Amino acid sequence: MTSTAVRSTADTAERRGQPDRPRRSAAGRPRRSALARRDWVVGYTMVAPAVLGALAFVIAPLVAVSWFSLHDWNVLANTFVFSGTDNYERMLSDQGLHDSLLASLWFSIGLVVVNIALALFLAVMLNQKLPGTTTFRTFFFSPVVVSLVAWTIVWSFLLQADGGINGFLSLIGIDGPNWLRQDFTAMLSVIIVQVFKNVGMNMILFLAALQGVPEEIMEAARIDGAGAWRRFRSITLPMISPTILLVSILTIVGSLEVFAQIAVLTGGGPGNSTTVLVYYLYQQAFRFNDFGYASGVSVLLFVIVLILTLIQWQTRKRWVFHEN
Template structure:
């Protein structure tokens, strides 16, 4: 007959083994996520804190000055007309890019989702700009959009006199938007195409039998089912539109005037042309707040239009 002590000892050993296995699993898990956590801390959290700290100072590298200024840089932002112009340019660029990019990507995805010959070739054609170097892509377009470039040469062959696209305030922003749309529309197209191909054919067939037309099926069935992808694409496109820099630097240099000086390019000017790193850091904080706010707004409003969100 076993005693309570004899019965308890194996149970305690079992519990100790389980506890040891649990701790070992925890250590393995921590080891797995450690590189990502360390990377996020070193390259995201620490730079954010540093930029916030720098924004409270007047920092001129050439003059070798670093003086605490409190909220002076933020007060300066409130009364800086150049900053307001750059915010307006960023707004125009973002709206134009998001509307054209998302709508064109969805249209191309719908067309290329049809079972027609040659769709693979067209998918490759529209996606290939995504893998091309951004600077190389922009330089090519800068030659095409010059006053005597390829675009105006083609228009001249049709009897149309084209403007100097990159030196005209009425067309410079439009030209930059179109160049960026053609660069990245293929990526969004692929995302939409994958979402469209995941829509069950049975649901559309049932709606077709019930008499729903193509537009009604697309509006009432396809769009709700691909709404999570629409949310993803819209967030990525909006964030990307607020971070545009290379296209502006290569194509227009912020001109003509300040018509294409978006917020990131204005930040670059303050830091590396005027050597005012304190003010540039304050603008960086503003940019971070704008991106964070827009992302949170989209994320919170998803419950109203994203399918299967509660």
């Protein structure tokens, strides 16, 4: 046997105990196997609908409305003239816009505080497994699946001066106000209508989070002498804080996008007391046909929602626990 054959036999024997090395291309890089290529194709195919949907229905409209906001666009007059930052400069002195921002602020504060507090309270009550909880849960969740416009129309009749609510109050000797024709009561009415429309969804989210709190931890705290309030504050709230973050983000964003309730109940009145930002945007676009300025207001709304969401997301590190 020649020396070359001996070396070949030795190399073969040495390689038998080692794993096969990937083939390398002429450039020295490993070749991508057929399985890896197939995984790559399948992965991108799966995410393609979401990416295309985001591009078509989120990114593209956002870019378009930003471009429109830089123009003086009147559909009836058929004018579309580049105006630069004129629309944004106009916002600084627009008293109507300032009033709508203030109305949106009061509406958002009232809705977020009442909605989250009531939803959490109802979820805690349902988590006690008392008799009739199924009926109670259905009663509060049913408005979520009811048509928003139909729900609001029913409440518009109840809130009239001679409506059902004042009729009930008169039975107990109370002369109710004209709920939709006074500044404070009109805003209060819109908030309450929206709270009862969506509190059921937040209630279910909180209930699911409460049922995920380990009973062993609660039992250990009970044995150590912790009262009900201490257990709720020190154990339950930290354990469900990720759900509180989710509910707060959804509720705040929803409060800034309210429109149908305002349009049906008050029409932005009395005066401008319930003209929130979205309704003001609608007025500028479809009542005054100033689509350029309305586009600028919509960009402002997007920026406000983005900032509030980022603030909540960044501050979560201080009060949200058990994220994993």
